[in-house]
Amino acid sequence: MAQLSEHPSVKRFYQKRANGVEAATDQVLDAxxxxxxxxxxxxxxxxxxxxxxxxxxxxxxxxxxxxxRTRTLISVVCRMNRENIRTPxxxxxxxxxxxxxxxxxxxxxxxVSAFGRCFPS
Numbered sequence: 001m002a003q004l005s006e007h008p009s010v011k012r013f014y015q016k017r018a019n020g021v022e023a024a025t026d027q028v029l030d031a032x033x034x035x036x037x038x039x040x041x042x043x044x045x046x047x048x049x050x051x052x053x054x055x056x057x058x059x060x061x062x063x064x065x066x067x068x069r070t071r072t073l074i075s076v077v078c079r080m081n082r083e084n085i086r087t088p089x090x091x092x093x094x095x096x097x098x099x100x101x102x103x104x105x106x107x108x109x110x111x112v113s114a115f116g117r118c119f120p121s
Contacts, residue, residue: 041110
């Protein structure tokens with residue numbers, strides 16, 4: 001399995017950091033704007049979770065390892081077809097889970113792309 005540290009974007013991030021190029025850390029995003037960006041990217045619903053929330057304390061070190069400046073997480077929701085989930089045929093419900101996971105990943109990709117256009121590095 002490839003290491004995250006070997007990804008070109010991660011290497012570029014750490015190279016910029018080593019060269020003293022840091023993004024502004026005091027920039028605050030408008031929650032309504034960010035919510036709309038996520039909905040426009042295809043999310044059925046979206047929420048925001050503070051990194052220091054006690055309910056996700058067991059994930060804090062993983063979050064900090066991937067992106068130490070994270071302050072808030074975006075929770076993206078994509079709907080599933082209820083009938084496919086309720087069916088006794090496991091192959092149909094599994095396929096619905098897989099399709100929805102793929103869709104959710106695509107929505108996240110569009111959110112990241114939109115961020116890249118709004119905040120070019």
